[in-house]
Amino acid sequence: MTKRISKNAFELSARGFPYKKTMLAMCVGAAIQPATWAQTVEADAVETDDVKKSSEAMLEEVTVYGVRASLKSAQDIKKNADTHVDAISASDINALPDVSVLEALQRVPGVSIERFAAINDPDHFSTEGSGVTLRGLPNTRSEFNGRDTFSANSGRGLSFQDVSPELLGSVEIFKNQTADMIEGGISGTINLNTREPFDSEERVLSISAQANYGDLEEEWTPSFSGLYSDRWEVEGGEVGVLASYSNSDLDFRSDGAQFGFHKFDETSGRYTPINAGIRTTSTQREREAVSLAVQFENTDGTFSVLGEYLRSDSATTWTEFAFFSDDAAGSPSADSVYDGNGVFQSGTIENISGGLGPQTRQQTSNLLTQDFSLEFEFQATDKLKISTDLQYVDSETDVLDLSVFGGIVGGGLSVDLANNGGKPGLTFRAPNGQGPDFFTNPANYFWLAAMDHVEESEGDEAAIRLDFDYELDSDFAKSVEAGVRWSERDQTTRWSNYNWGNLSETWANGQSTFDGTANGAGYANSQASAFTFDNFFAGGVQGIPGGTVLAGNASLVSDYGTFRNNFDVPNVFRAPLFGREGDANSPYIAAEINSTTETNTSAYVRLNFGIDGDKRMDGNVGLRYVNLDTSVGGGITYPLILVGNNPNSNFTADQLAFANGFSSSEAAESSYDAILPSLNIKYELTPELIARFGASKAVSWPDLGNLRYNYNITSSIDTIDGQATLRSFRQVSGNPFLKPLESINLDLSFEYYFDDADYVSAGVFHKDIKNFFSTTTTTRNITNPSSGVTQPVEVSQPFNVGSATLSGFEFAYQQFFDELPGVWSGLGMQFNYTYLDPSNVPQQNLRPEQFGGETDVDRAAVPYDNLPLQGLSESQFNIVGLFENDKWEGRLAYNWRDDYLLTIREVNSSNVGFDVTTFADARGQLDGSVFYRVNDDWQVGLQGTNLLQDEVTTSSQVDASGTRVFRHSYVYDRRFTLVVRGSF
Template identity: 35%
Template sequence: MTSNLGSRGTAGARFLLTCSMAALFVGATAGQAQTGTAGPVNAQSSSGGATAPSGDQGQADTSQQPGDASAAIVVTGVRASLQSAQSIKRNSPQIVDSIVAEDIGKLPDRNVAEALQRISGIQIQRQYGEGSSVAIRGLTQVRTELNGRDIFTANGANQLSLEDVPSELLAGIDVYKNPSSDLIEDQLSGTINFRTRKPFDFSGFKASASVNNSYYDLVDKSKPSFSGLLSDRWETGIGEIGILADIAYQKTAFREDTISTQPFYTLDPTVPADAATLASLNRTGQTTTLPHGTGIGQHYGDRRRFGTDVAIQWRPSPTLEFTGEVFRNDYKFRFDDYSWFAYSGDAAIQPLPGAAFTYADNGDFQSGTFANVPVNSNTSLSVRHSITTDYSLNAKWKPTDRLTITADGQYVRATTTNTRSIVILNSTAGTLTQDIRSAIPVIGIGPAGAIDNPNNYTLGGYLDDINRSVGSDKAGRVDAEYKFDGGFLSSVKAGFRFADRSNSTKDTGYRYTGLSGPLGQYERVDLTDFFRGDADLFNGIIAFPRSTIVDYDATRAALGIDTLPSYLPSGRNDERQKTYAGYVAAFFKADRLPVPIDGNIGVRIVKTELAVNGFYQQTEQVTQADGTSTNGATTFSPIGDSRSYTKVLPSLNLRGHLTDKLQLRFAASANLARPTFDQLNPSLTLTEPGTSQLNQIHTASGGNPYLKPMTSKNLDLSLEWYFSRTGSLTAAAFYKHISNYIQTAVTNRAVTFPDGQTFNYEVTSYNNVASGKVKGVEVAYQQFFDFLPGLLRGLGVQSNFTYVDSKAPSPQTSGPVTNVPLENLSKYSYNVVGIYELGKISARAAYNWRSKYVQTTAGNGTGSLPIFNKAFGQLDASLTYNVTPHFSLTVDGRNLLNTRLTTYFGLDTRPRDVTIDDRRISGIARITF
């Protein structure tokens, strides 16, 4: 309920308080908290670029029939969240799933990607223990939006990095799984729209705050987080005005332990050296494949997220409303690590004479001992700092009851800076014993005590690289909707949108500085607690100190390097994309048919203008007097391309109301996804290997400026039964036929540098395959068991299952693996979430599982074999005690089962990595009034 400015003077003063008052709010007593009615009822999602109210606690069920007394019931907590999300799904003109925060700053998962995994059809990728990206129905070509507008991280991926955003800033997330003509194009799998709150979402003054402390068990550290929101609205002489400010700050820590097996190579009996190895192993005439070494990695790091959102709304009259918003996300990521590898690169590895070896039935190595294996002990640092700022202004004018005109403008600026620093120490393992037959590989190094003796190591080399990306986007659109009274045609919508997006990246390229002589700074790294003590390997190694590597300037000073790597003109690449889109859509309903139907039909026409520029460059090595090498002269030549294309994208959405609670949907559409800027980046930088890198596998990566856009033809069918306010059972089937699908490919190139030296490089890039197909089924069910007696009536469940099958040509046409699914696609996945909410107690336990999937269709050092991730599941849980209606305490846990992630090279007899991450336990105090 709003009131005039004079009576709300104290509320206006309260707004001037900054969000740093969060701690004071938490300290407030229950007696000081206000009591009152819940917030406004609105279960709409955003569409077509216009901002829309958020889902908040106090949602009433908008899906009830008129006259149903239950429609007046106001619910809170998890029930409100499920009810609001269900209402969005039920009433949307498209096939959509939603997650709604049950309270301010309270999405079900603190990480946005991990919250999304609870939706059927969505699978997530994890990086260092946290969800980082998603695939919808098996495809990663996902569009990300903020309140229906563009949002992205300046890394060339054309979408927002989901790990960057603190979830406390969001009111909800909508996932559109099939396109309609009024939705912005540039996705194959779906659109993820993040919704923030607006001051007109609330009836008056609103304040909320939370503080959090999280403990990460593997790294043995605790990190704080906090969030705060203040909002108010009041009447003035120029109309109603509302102002909202929201901030969220998170710090997290992690440690990740990995045991790696190096790529496998099949011995060639026509090569004399390989024939001799086969003879020494008594394997002449038998297929034999050997790994070229092994290693471990211990990664430490932290993340810092700082998000702010300020929104101002002005309603000068009942027919006109303006919304201005500034959303800023500031993300810092750092990891430093020890990576110790005994491996021969692409050079032959020598079996220890007389040692026992075992093999799988296909001839793949399973256990054995090798002699005199080169060792690299690397200590490294990686830092990323990304800032995305979104400025938007929306105007909605309703000159008549039938006509609504919306205008929207946006400017986005995003920057990302990356720094990479690696110190290399060299040694030799007299003997290397490997046994990969168990879930955790066994590693033995001889002679005893050799690898933790600093006298057995020498300085090898130093690599550093700095790059910076800047992206910007200017977009504007105008939409109009005219509604009709009665008849078959309900309304007509039409609109036009223009966007001008650009990205520029400058990169120093890796600078190699040769080092030699005995160690200066070093440390002994104790590995007795590695892999929680479950690994059977050596007790320690020698490495450059972590305490130094975490400071980039201190590392260079310790190595006597007083200069920074320099940006060359050839280290820059630029991409610019202009899009012009117009659409028209007709919305209709026929409610007098035996089965009432409604829906929409439309077409979107999009023109794209694209220009990319970059360089092909080579940097040779110069040998110093002491025998080491360092970067020498760089030669380069420009590469670029520009073109334009126009696509016509029709869409149809139909919904049949079989009963008041049962509805059937059908959708047919066409869509396109443009290549991302990093895929189009024409630049390729090759630095000649330094002296300490000669035995390594030499790799490089670059884009392909000639990639075509992907297009898809989509069919969707959905049957939805809504049997209560928070109960539903839905099933969906989908089919996508994709043309010009973009796939990762690895090619071998013999590269000759200006000094005449030739090296073999495995170059990762992209190409358009002929076509791909994706089909599948989703089933979702949720319900609270209110009919149960006593305390059991608080029980509820959310569950879903997804089957996705895909088919596309593999980059490899011969060898042991020639057919693979699309990247990052599990054929099977499911979620089961147990819920309990009764009285002051609210609890959730969520188990997420997915079957094996392909990380990349062709990995470096694999002989172009795909890299698979084995099936795995993860358990998360939370428990909340609502001390008062305004104050709650929560404890939650992530990765409670200590899930191991395991990858392999194409065949499960060729393991690659086994990885574990932290378990996290968090305590949260939250107050809202």
């Protein structure tokens, strides 16, 4: 029987690159077998003419263990790739070098991860990260095993933070592309490879158990994973099965302090915060993953089939207690200290009149992605291979976000602020010299407001592809590949606005106190409870570090039924989600529902070529054709102006005819096609030194939320001299006719491989990009088809704008110092550095998940014209110290990225009437792990994350000259994980 070659090795062979079957099988085996198994790996035989003439060339045998096996496997993927690729490999089940996919990705040159729950909401920190950029751009495509995958939300790709790392054997980061790759990422493609039955020659039964602890949350949580794989001879061939399961619980916490929005005093020329706040967020996250695979190959190796099922299920609940003011201004004390730029450093904000008080908030999100695939490969002749692939993806996202706000009766609080150049000091003080008992008296609080938000989205995709690979009888042209692919994705996104509603604001129904003694009986009176900020930076409440306040009990926001029973009642909660359009059974209005169908048809042809000899050259050149037909459900609604509601008005006849309330439902349809060429060349200057060049054209599709077709026109009416006067007609929408981003990508690199797991590489890249997505407000003449009247409308929606370039430099180094004496021979290190240089890149000031509101028309412009590209750090690096011998392995990894523009406009800044532009400051993080090999089958270890517990800080730009002020400071758990893993 012909020995089964792993899928990755088979693909490398088909694309014209040399391989050694035994060596590659072992290298891929390193990605799935426990680190405790010693593996005999044949070193690469240098394919010189002399070696080729000798069938008895000797191959050195090297024993490779966990860390080194992982790095060698990743290095082999990079070295043998047919375009510019970096890789991460797991030497063991549940043994990615980090405890999450996102944290592992940040070690790769050019990859950055986001640390906030949403880029326009820096008030909420995300301990595990929430997004990825590659080479400074968010336009990255994600896939499982080379197939499309996604999360059902308003975005385009996969939420990596919700993927269980236990599913994976390796991760490939493609930074350029070949013609056979699915299009969709101008910055690159991140491919998550799962394990397959034939990856191992032997039976595999592995388990891993973990205990996780965070030093702020102070809770132990368990994780477990297991994998079983085996293969058997059957009549006509061989069959293999693989099953894996993992369940991971993790509790963690972050604490934050913030100076609020800063206002400029023209008289003094100073910037002073108008508010301040402290908050504590506890998160419970559970991930469950299942993979099932069945593989068959016939006796002569000419036919194989692989069926796979992947399920990734993530549930995350975070609960936040905060004490802050959102929009109420106090006065700076006379002894306040300012720097030379007039920026507030320390002092007291006195007599805060209102808006200051406790908040209790809880968000629960559930994300489920299932992937079914069936792949056939048939070696029709000695030269022709045919393969086909069937896939179905199903994804669901559900989010419930509830908040209840309290206020302080009478106001008059003060807060001492000190920007200590590090963790800030905040001390809240009761009015009129009252003591700490003020903050524990329920009569001093009232129920201010409540807010709800829900999301229920689902999407599925069916895809089929057919590929041909034909070997050519030529010294130069090695093989030709061709294929076609068809897919259809249907997705419905339901995303309600964050719906704030008054409970007993002072300007409305009066103050209903926590104890029910003021303004009638009140409600939820028994649901106020004490909360202590028990581990805070400095200050707290009334000078007591941490300090105790009263806040709405977490049970009020733990489920929708309790929340609605307390707050969604007539004359209490002013604007509940349910019933906003008269439908008491739905929390969504029409503009919050986005239905999209995309049909993608593509075809490609690719020639693999090469020259053998002392200086070997391999490469590929190809063309890919893609056609995308898009249909977006929606329609258009015109405003309704009733003169009877405005008896004293000066509306014109045309304005009334235009604003007649006409509404229509329809689908907007668009089509796009393109030809995407690609060229990749790998040239061996010496057997160890490789020069690599890549050039391609790529596209990135707009996020589905930006295609939203809800052309709802509103009328903005002012009262001037006692008369109702139309200020303007306004429309906020997505744009179903957006074209994709297009980019010409160029890469040039040199890679020097000087040992099994040792290399150094340096490369430059350049991208010419056009058709950026940016929200812009323009005035357009729109005709109401029912009346035939045309009126100017201020239209705010995403448009394709501008062109730009992005260039950069990447450097990577990896080595084990075997030549050192004694125990020192186990030392090794990794280092990589990335530099990015954008030019004229327009801001992508988009909110794809939201349908927008009238204020977006006024706020579409970028606040300052000297802002860098959102999310792009100019410099970033990783440095990792390694150690491994027969018994011990360890890693100490430090990741650092430069400061970057987090958001051009904070989500809550509309409350204060001006834009707040916020930067994430430069920061590093130290992580580490140590493992002990008990015997050949078992390992125990300890992993640590965020060991230095460094601050995460932000600053806000407050003027066109670039002046920045302190905004946020966060600390989060040092996280420790005890690990036991082994095999039977």
